[in-house]
Amino acid sequence: MADMHAALGKLYTLEQLSAGTTVIHRVHPLAKLAATGVYLVCIVSFDRYAVGRLMPYLFYPAVVLALAEVPYGLIVRRSLTALPFCLFAGLSNLFLDRTALFHLGGVAVSAGAVSLAAIVVRTLLCVAAVLILVAVTPFVQMTDQLRRLHVPGIFVSLFEMTYRYLGALVEEASAMVTAYRLRCPGAKGPDIRHMGPFVGQLLLRSFDRAERVYQAMKCRGYALRDTMRTKHPLTAGDWIFLLAVGGSSVLFRLLNIPLLLGGKL
Amino acid sequence: MHMADALLSPAVGLTMWAVSAGSVAVSASRIERQELSEKKLPVMAVTGAFVFAAQMINFTIPATGSSGHIGGGILLAGLLGGFPALLTLTAVLIIQCLFFADGGLLALGCNIFNMGIIPCLIVYPLLFRPLLRKGITARRLTLASILSVVIGLQLGAFGVVLETTVSGVSELPFATFLMLMQPIHLAIGLVEGVVTAAILAFVLKTRPELLESAAERKALSAGVSVKKTVAVLAILAVLVGGGLSLFASANPDGLEWAVEKVTGSPELEQNDSVHAAAAQAQEKTALLPDYDFAGGGAGGTSVSGLVGGALTFALAGGAGLAISAVKKRKKHTAAR
Numbered sequence: 001m002a003d004m005h006a007a008l009g010k011l012y013t014l015e016q017l018s019a020g021t022t023v024i025h026r027v028h029p030l031a032k033l034a035a036t037g038v039y040l041v042c043i044v045s046f047d048r049y050a051v052g053r054l055m056p057y058l059f060y061p062a063v064v065l066a067l068a069e070v071p072y073g074l075i076v077r078r079s080l081t082a083l084p085f086c087l088f089a090g091l092s093n094l095f096l097d098r099t100a101l102f103h104l105g106g107v108a109v110s111a112g113a114v115s116l117a118a119i120v121v122r123t124l125l126c127v128a129a130v131l132i133l134v135a136v137t138p139f140v141q142m143t144d145q146l147r148r149l150h151v152p153g154i155f156v157s158l159f160e161m162t163y164r165y166l167g168a169l170v171e172e173a174s175a176m177v178t179a180y181r182l183r184c185p186g187a188k189g190p191d192i193r194h195m196g197p198f199v200g201q202l203l204l205r206s207f208d209r210a211e212r213v214y215q216a217m218k219c220r221g222y223a224l225r226d227t228m229r230t231k232h233p234l235t236a237g238d239w240i241f242l243l244a245v246g247g248s249s250v251l252f253r254l255l256n257i258p259l260l261l262g263g264k265l
Numbered sequence: 266m267h268m269a270d271a272l273l274s275p276a277v278g279l280t281m282w283a284v285s286a287g288s289v290a291v292s293a294s295r296i297e298r299q300e301l302s303e304k305k306l307p308v309m310a311v312t313g314a315f316v317f318a319a320q321m322i323n324f325t326i327p328a329t330g331s332s333g334h335i336g337g338g339i340l341l342a343g344l345l346g347g348f349p350a351l352l353t354l355t356a357v358l359i360i361q362c363l364f365f366a367d368g369g370l371l372a373l374g375c376n377i378f379n380m381g382i383i384p385c386l387i388v389y390p391l392l393f394r395p396l397l398r399k400g401i402t403a404r405r406l407t408l409a410s411i412l413s414v415v416i417g418l419q420l421g422a423f424g425v426v427l428e429t430t431v432s433g434v435s436e437l438p439f440a441t442f443l444m445l446m447q448p449i450h451l452a453i454g455l456v457e458g459v460v461t462a463a464i465l466a467f468v469l470k471t472r473p474e475l476l477e478s479a480a481e482r483k484a485l486s487a488g489v490s491v492k493k494t495v496a497v498l499a500i501l502a503v504l505v506g507g508g509l510s511l512f513a514s515a516n517p518d519g520l521e522w523a524v525e526k527v528t529g530s531p532e533l534e535q536n537d538s539v540h541a542a543a544a545q546a547q548e549k550t551a552l553l554p555d556y557d558f559a560g561g562g563a564g565g566t567s568v569s570g571l572v573g574g575a576l577t578f579a580l581a582g583g584a585g586l587a588i589s590a591v592k593k594r595k596k597h598t599a600a601r
Contacts, residue, residue: 036370152294
């Protein structure tokens with residue numbers, strides 16, 4: 001099934017990118033996580049018409065993507081997938097908020113249009129920030145950091161294992177859908193009447209697999225409580241990254257940079 | 266039903282984060298205390314991956330030409346029990362958020378609440394399990410699945426509407442948004458409920474021992490505290506309700522308020538509760554609410570703002586391109 005493999009491709013592309021060795025990849029995961037958090041909170045704290053004031057926040061994705069050698073197109077394309085629901089909510093602004101906010105070359109621009117634009121920009125920036133975080137932080141470092149932040153061990157282990165088994169289960173589901181299609185030519189997917197046994201089969205196979213996984217883990221001496229938390233203090237470089245990204249986010253929130261820049265012209 | 270960051274205010278996002286993180290921590294500690302938690306872990310992980318894969322199987326809905334997919338909250342709870350199901354769904358939601366841009370990072374708390382806590386910790390113990398208390402039959406299982414999925418989705422959709430409206434980014438009025446969301450999710454819930462019922466009925470027929478509710482029924486009769494679970498849920502509900510009403514009545518944008526207070530904007534110097542309430546009412550009715558006309562004439566301000574915005578955009582893009590170019594050249598020379 002093409003879209004299933006496409007989804008797996010998405011997962012693995014990000015994982016491959018995160019294995020880079022650029023200066024951004026080397027930053028401490030906590031610094032990246034905290035910086036992303038500050039960045040997101042600052043962006044969503046703007047009022048709904050602040051489309052211009054969001055522009056300085058483009059610096060972060062533009063600069064970090066370039067430094068981390070992550071292709072722009074990839075992040076932009078992925079960010080676009082998050083748009084539909086936001087557009088649904090934003091389009092209503094276009095119709096419900098029709099007050100003219102200002103005139104641009106004789107055309108009145110309504111408040112709704114501005115807030116719609118702001119929603120679109122916010123969406124793209126927020127999604128890009130999260131994708132960048134994942135593209136420059138290896139999965140192992142991320143979960144290691146979660147443990148250091150005292151997220152319950154059982155949950156972090158569950159998160160790691162779920163991630164690892166996605167590939168296997170998606171492959172299995174995909175093979176089943178292919179088999180179904182070969183037996184029902186022309187069918188896009190299973191008929192709703194067949195979903196019980198169809199997904200049920202997949203489920204039984206999953207349980208059997210879990211049993212084998214558990215036995216294999218036990219053979220290798222696995223015990224839940226043994227997972228070690230490695231120590232990894234922040235270096236000066238990590239602090240600089242955190243202060244640069246977090247500080248600039250707060251600064252852009254406090255100062256109206258576009259207005260200052262535009263006013264100088 | 267995945268919510269995005271762009272439609273949320275920080276107050277709503279962070280409050281829901283706290284609620285969801287608390288529930289996940291409670292669930293984790295409850296599972297860790299069980300003897301077999303280690304054995305349960307691979308089952309939870311693989312079923313999590315299963316839900317992820319099963320969500321990708323689009324089935325066709327007869328006579329409509331459309332297709333749907335399962336959600337998984339009640340299905341997981343029926344198989345694993347409420348607390349493990351919540352942890353498993355949370356792991357799936359985090360993966361969807363991080364790797365597939367499905368739901369935002371700040372909105373993760375809302376999404377865990379709407380799609381995880383509601384079905385696993387509210388609908389499952391209060392509706393699904395009581396319906397099966399007298400013993401699991403195919404008929405009861407079907408009824409319990411359909412009802413639970415429908416009610417879980419209705420509550421989840423209501424959560425989305427409430428969280429979006431309280432955030433105040435979208436202009437959609439509460440009632441209109443509700444009228445749009447609830448019927449759509451009623452239809453989705455019915456279809457998903459039928460499919461969930463069919464899957465659980467299949468498991469009941471082939472491997473009945475896998476149904477957690479079957480095991481739990483025995484435990485229940487042995488006197489494991491249903492009361493305690495209900496009490497925990499009631500406290501949770503009060504906390505959540507209290508949290509929601511708190512920021513529903515306070516300033517809708519806590520961070521903005523704090524930031525403006527730091528900058529000493531005159532608008533907020535007179536910010537006592539009466540003024541805040543009045544300002545909020547004014548914001549709702551004003552024609553040009555909240556827009557920054559600091560520079561005097563509205564036209565002039567917006568034009569310089571617009572030019573500045575475009576300039577910033579160009580600068581940011583230029584900076585990125587310049588870095589890329591320098592890096593490429595470096596690599597090129599290194600290769601030679």
